[in-house]
Amino acid sequence: xxxxxxxxxxxxxxxxxxxxxxxxxxxxxxxxxxxxxxxxxxxxxxxxxxxxxxxxxxxxxxxxxxxxxxxxxxxxxxxxxxxxxxxxxxxxxxxxxxxxxxxxxxxxxxxxxxxxxxxxxxxxxxxxxxxxxxxxxxxxxxxxxxxxxxxxxxxxxxxxxxxxxxxxxxxxxxxxxxxxxxxxxxxxxxxxxxxxxxxxxxxxxxxxxxxxxxxxxxxxxxxxxxxxxxxxxxxxxxxxxxxxxxxxxxxxxxxxxxxxxxxxxxxxxxxxxxxxxxxxxxxxxxxxxxxxxxxxxxxxxxxxxxxxxxxxxxxxxxxxxxxxxxxxxxxxxxxxxxxxxxxxxxxxxxxxxxxxxxxxxxx
DNA sequence: AAGAGAGGCAACCGCGAGCGC
DNA sequence: GGCGCTCGCGGTTGCCTCTCT
Numbered sequence: 507x508x509x510x511x512x513x514x515x516x517x518x519x520x521x522x523x524x525x526x527x528x529x530x531x532x533x534x535x536x537x538x539x540x541x542x543x544x545x546x547x548x549x550x551x552x553x554x555x556x557x558x559x560x561x562x563x564x565x566x567x568x569x570x571x572x573x574x575x576x577x578x579x580x581x582x583x584x585x586x587x588x589x590x591x592x593x594x595x596x597x598x599x600x601x602x603x604x605x606x607x608x609x610x611x612x613x614x615x616x617x618x619x620x621x622x623x624x625x626x627x628x629x630x631x632x633x634x635x636x637x638x639x640x641x642x643x644x645x646x647x648x649x650x651x652x653x654x655x656x657x658x659x660x661x662x663x664x665x666x667x668x669x670x671x672x673x674x675x676x677x678x679x680x681x682x683x684x685x686x687x688x689x690x691x692x693x694x695x696x697x698x699x700x701x702x703x704x705x706x707x708x709x710x711x712x713x714x715x716x717x718x719x720x721x722x723x724x725x726x727x728x729x730x731x732x733x734x735x736x737x738x739x740x741x742x743x744x745x746x747x748x749x750x751x752x753x754x755x756x757x758x759x760x761x762x763x764x765x766x767x768x769x770x771x772x773x774x775x776x777x778x779x780x781x782x783x784x785x786x787x788x789x790x791x792x793x794x795x796x797x798x799x800x801x802x803x804x805x806x807x808x809x810x811x812x813x814x815x816x817x818x819x820x821x822x823x824x825x826x827x828x829x830x831x832x833x834x835x836x837x838x839x840x841x842x843x844x845x846x847x848x849x850x851x852x853x854x855x856x857x858x859x860x861x862x863x864x865x866x867x868x869x
Numbered sequence: 870a871a872g873a874g875a876g877g878c879a880a881c882c883g884c885g886a887g888c889g890c
Numbered sequence: 891g892g893c894g895c896t897c898g899c900g901g902t903t904g905c906c907t908c909t910c911t
Contacts (some may be wrong), residue, residue: 522879522905544896560897561880596899608879611900616877 519553523562527552531559532567540568565608572604576613584610585618 523531534550540563543556552559565571576584580602587598595607595614602610 520881542896555881556896557882557898558880564898565879593900607899612878615901 517553518555518558520558523554523566527554528562528567531562535563535567561608565606568606570604571606573609576605576617580605581618584614585622588614588618 530550530552531546534546538549540560543560546552546556546559547554550559554562583602584598587601591597593611593614595611599605599607599610
């Protein structure tokens with residue numbers, strides 16, 4: 507008596523999305539805005555279930571998505587927010603509006619978990635040398651309620667600290683956002699490898715660029731440029747800029763540029779409409795190399811601010827503003843919380859000093 | 870150069886919450 | 891209040907790429 511599937515199992519396409527499908531989806535959302543996902547497959551003719559469409563949009567096609575390596579700052583945010591919120595990736599993602607929950611989840615599972623485990627193992631090893639504590643799992647099982655509460659408090663405190671740092675970092679020019687640009691505050695941290703965005707999709711993006719070019723030429727709608735621009739200029743088609751990101755000088759990037767010329771500001775950014783340093787952060791080179799955002803920012807920068815302002819009140823942004831609103835409200839709240847709490851921080855630190863000291867050097 | 874294994878990431882699945890009727 | 895529908899979230903899977911041997 508299982509729940510019926512969200513869509514018919516037969517006749518529904520699965521697997522990777524093709525550029526053509528992306529275009530169909532994007533153009534549909536351009537017209538109607540995101541939402542009412544149930545209607546998307548039927549109205550577009552896509553052989554995808556509504557869920558798949560929504561996921562594709564939220565995880566890949568949505569404007570303002572940043573791809574590529576996570577910065578040190580983002581990493582810290584994630585680690586601390588995870589300590590605070592647990593595996594509530596959507597909530598965590600709301601504090602990193604340019605990242606999707608899926609991205610953050612994947613990054614946590616593939617990178618940060620291991621990283622922290624290693625560090626913790628190291629700490630356990632050190633503790634073991636004291637001859638008092640056993641393995642992490644067994645010691646954890648022996649944590650008394652009081653200890654558990656203290657650890658929880660510690661986690662919260664750590665998260666607060668991270669947010670404090672993050673907030674102060676946010677106010678600085680986002681050149682600090684790039685681990686390779688700030689050379690660097692944390693000599694202990696490993697140097698990030700040159701950015702390597704998903705080359706699988708890059709080739710697809712290349713195709714999309716071409717397809718879009720043709721699409722705009724062939725489509726009768728292409729004549730209604732102003733309308734198209736007015737809505738689509740808020741797009742940051744993330745994959746366009748990802749074309750051959752590892753080798754920007756190669757020809758493929760030209761297709762994106764060419765496509766852009768054809769599309770004008772079709773894929774202008776950005777959806778982070780409440781973020782005053784959007785243009786900065788978008789123009790920052792993640793990892794000091796060519797990035798999709800960087801490329802987009804370079805190309806679109808002039809238009810973006812104007813369009814951005816003009817479109818803040820547009821319907822499209824209203825539709826897409828949810829994450830940003832979510833971001834804004836809790837962030838303000840957290841700022842307040844942090845500021846209010848900072849006065850009591852000393853007392854808390856005394857209370858939790860030991861545990862904090864244990865973990866502080868993890869980061 | 871080729872095969873095997875590991876790692877990374879996009880996409881899928883199932884559950885729960887929210888909303889309207 | 892109950893029911894059904896839709897959407898969003900978190901866990902998991904499977905494919906693709908990279909690295910090592």
